[in-house]
Amino acid sequence: MENGTGSLEDDRKALSVTGIRATNQRAIVLEVISRGQGHLDADEIYRRARMNQPHISLSTVYRTLQAFKKLGLIDELHFDEAHHYYEIKPAFEHQHLICLGCGKIVEFECPLSQKMKKDVARENDFEVTSVEVRMTGYCPQCRQDRT
Amino acid sequence: MENGTGSLEDDRKALSVTGIRATNQRAIVLEVISRGQGHLDADEIYRRARMNQPHISLSTVYRTLQAFKKLGLIDELHFDEAHHYYEIKPAFEHQHLICLGCGKIVEFECPLSQKMKKDVARENDFEVTSVEVRMTGYCPQCRQDRT
DNA sequence: TTACAAATGAGAAGCATTAGCAATAAGGAA
DNA sequence: TTCCTTATTGCTAATGCTTCTCATTTGTAA
Numbered sequence: 560m561e562n563g564t565g566s567l568e569d570d571r572k573a574l575s576v577t578g579i580r581a582t583n584q585r586a587i588v589l590e591v592i593s594r595g596q597g598h599l600d601a602d603e604i605y606r607r608a609r610m611n612q613p614h615i616s617l618s619t620v621y622r623t624l625q626a627f628k629k630l631g632l633i634d635e636l637h638f639d640e641a642h643h644y645y646e647i648k649p650a651f652e653h654q655h656l657i658c659l660g661c662g663k664i665v666e667f668e669c670p671l672s673q674k675m676k677k678d679v680a681r682e683n684d685f686e687v688t689s690v691e692v693r694m695t696g697y698c699p700q701c702r703q704d705r706t
Numbered sequence: 707m708e709n710g711t712g713s714l715e716d717d718r719k720a721l722s723v724t725g726i727r728a729t730n731q732r733a734i735v736l737e738v739i740s741r742g743q744g745h746l747d748a749d750e751i752y753r754r755a756r757m758n759q760p761h762i763s764l765s766t767v768y769r770t771l772q773a774f775k776k777l778g779l780i781d782e783l784h785f786d787e788a789h790h791y792y793e794i795k796p797a798f799e800h801q802h803l804i805c806l807g808c809g810k811i812v813e814f815e816c817p818l819s820q821k822m823k824k825d826v827a828r829e830n831d832f833e834v835t836s837v838e839v840r841m842t843g844y845c846p847q848c849r850q851d852r853t
Numbered sequence: 854t855t856a857c858a859a860a861t862g863a864g865a866a867g868c869a870t871t872a873g874c875a876a877t878a879a880g881g882a883a
Numbered sequence: 884t885t886c887c888t889t890a891t892t893g894c895t896a897a898t899g900c901t902t903c904t905c906a907t908t909t910g911t912a913a
Contacts, residue, residue, distance in 0.1 A: 687843035
């Protein structure tokens, strides 16, 4: 959990490039999300951030998340009804497959989604800015447990 | 708004077939969703239901929605962060395209999503139970207004 | 018609998220 | 460096959607 300061500096630099103030809180939130293997919700980010910065507030986490989202640094995902999840904007477009049994999330690439996007844009005369594909089902383990 | 009782009877019948009790409240909620051109949120359903049944409670609407979802009568959609939207389970699978400008929702059929589903299921050894494709962008009007 | 479980209404409670505001800290200017 | 301005923070209260509780009512099968 503590390789910390070095890459926090990198996070600060990344932030100042974007034009917003590079605060410790923001650096830590960015760091947490980067290390977080994607798919952390606000509360989990808060909990992890507090390990480095015990006084960070939940409001700040939420505000930071909004800011990052607006800057395009992160993506906000809507997996279930209750929470949002955040991940660093991925280098390659990918989609999500969610196990209804254990909640495991699998990312997959989806070349078809690009074609789909073009088709839909043309047919509806839309400018399409994002495509989110979300499949749910049961992973091998959970399928076994169910029988 | 008042062709009412006749098709409410149909709704009651549809409900008893499913095994749950056919109450007025449930019949009206089902009726409202059927007429609702898809994409109503709980509060809108509540407001419309009250026109027929002024004392229906919001709790009942939510409970009914859950029940219908479990029965597979309706689909619950996650368009934005704040609400869920409900639509009668469509006869043909379709997906949604949402205008970020005016909120308009366009449904489109998507043959590719079936192929996608099979591909993903095979590659990840998942049993895939649902595919939700959600595109966002700008419709012709809003695109014009933005310039 | 009766009996019993299921469903309802009304309001309180629960959660994630947002807003308000005084205190603090970042970043540029002197 | 020091100062100034203003964005940002922390705390707390508020909001809004959704769920829960429980006394009362209603549907259904006998």
